Amino acid sequence: MIVIDGKGLAKKIKEELKLEVDAIRSAGGKIPHLAAVLVGEDPASQVYVRNKVRSCEQCGFGSTLHRLPAEATEADVLELVDQLNRNQEIDGFIVQLPLPKHINEEKVTLAIDPKKDVDGFHPVNIGRMTLGLPCYLPATPNGIMEMLSRYEIETNGKEVVVLGRSNIVGTPMSVLLSRKGNPGNATVTICHSRTKDLEAHTRRADILIAAIGIPEMVTADMVKEGAVVIDVGINRVDDDSRERGYRLAGDVDFAGLKNKVSAMTPVPGGVGPMTVVSLLMNTLKASKGIV
Numbered sequence: 346m347i348v349i350d351g352k353g354l355a356k357k358i359k360e361e362l363k364l365e366v367d368a369i370r371s372a373g374g375k376i377p378h379l380a381a382v383l384v385g386e387d388p389a390s391q392v393y394v395r396n397k398v399r400s401c402e403q404c405g406f407g408s409t410l411h412r413l414p415a416e417a418t419e420a421d422v423l424e425l426v427d428q429l430n431r432n433q434e435i436d437g438f439i440v441q442l443p444l445p446k447h448i449n450e451e452k453v454t455l456a457i458d459p460k461k462d463v464d465g466f467h468p469v470n471i472g473r474m475t476l477g478l479p480c481y482l483p484a485t486p487n488g489i490m491e492m493l494s495r496y497e498i499e500t501n502g503k504e505v506v507v508l509g510r511s512n513i514v515g516t517p518m519s520v521l522l523s524r525k526g527n528p529g530n531a532t533v534t535i536c537h538s539r540t541k542d543l544e545a546h547t548r549r550a551d552i553l554i555a556a557i558g559i560p561e562m563v564t565a566d567m568v569k570e571g572a573v574v575i576d577v578g579i580n581r582v583d584d585d586s587r588e589r590g591y592r593l594a595g596d597v598d599f600a601g602l603k604n605k606v607s608a609m610t611p612v613p614g615g616v617g618p619m620t621v622v623s624l625l626m627n628t629l630k631a632s633k634g635i636v
């Protein structure tokens with residue numbers, strides 16, 4: 346079985362991005378600049394944002410982190426979004442989700458200028474993606490597309506089953522893989538919590554993409570021999586043997602599947618690092634004014 350090494354691939358792409366940014370700098374061009382907004386103290390969000398900022402630095406991008414306290418109002422966040430929309434220095438920015446409960450995430454997402462929406466969550470970008478127009482693709486599905494492409498995994502005419510229909514992973518993933526293109530041209534089935542007889546679908550999949558959020562839910566009996574499995578899940582599972590008291594688990598039982606499938610992403614070190622890289626790719630695009 347091939348372990349699809351997202352971590353190694355992300356490192357390679359970051360090196361490529363750095364070379365490109367170095368060349369831009371030498372030519373006196375605009376250095377890509379990503380801003381991130383973090384509201385509150387959610388521990389997972391802090392880790393994600395720190396990773397994004399560190400990755401920017403590694404690639405020679407400019408980055409700015411705006412921290413707001415958990416008690417910041419919706420108006421405070423909207424005001425910061427407005428400032429970032431108007432700041433010419435910032436090419437793209439993200440507002441890390443989830444936001445505290447008293448802030449309407451939809452309102453905040455809609456307030457972001459689609460031209461700076463490097464997370465690709467704004468309806469304008471989702472609409473443009475669906476129509477195959479230039480846009481910012483949502484980071485996680487974009488990272489998976491890059492991974493499939495670089496590992497030369499054939500998707501043309503394949504049966505793809507996507508588990509999960511969230512706006513940020515499952516739904517855009519199903520759109521991208523069913524579109525005309527490479528990767529793409531697949532026959533896609535999207536499954537969710539109301540799907541009947543999930544196993545009947547998963548067992549047909551040449552490529553199975555799990556984005557559910559239930560640790561190790563996909564077991565060996567659910568997959569076809571030789572399938573390619575992409576595990577998007579990042580779940581914390583209690584583990585007293587670890588100093589931090591938990592371990593990270595995907596949505597797939599990696600150990601159980603490894604003798605049955607042809608290629609699979611690990612957790613951690615699979616899709617996660619590619620998500621960060623795809624945000625950088627979008628920011629570079631933004632600095633060039635491609636979208």
Ligand code: NAD
Nearest residue numbers: 485509510511514537538556557558577578579616617620
């Ligand atoms: P979500 O909670 O928004 O959506 C989960 C989806 O799973 C829903 O559409 C639901 O219908 C479906 N689902 C739930 N139970 C199911 C079941 N028993 N059978 C079939 N479908 C079921 O989740 P999300 O934001 O898409 O995230 C999914 C997982 O991916 C989480 O573990 C999350 O942490 C992880 N994630 C990872 C990255 C990354 O960069 N690797 C990025 C985003 C999300």
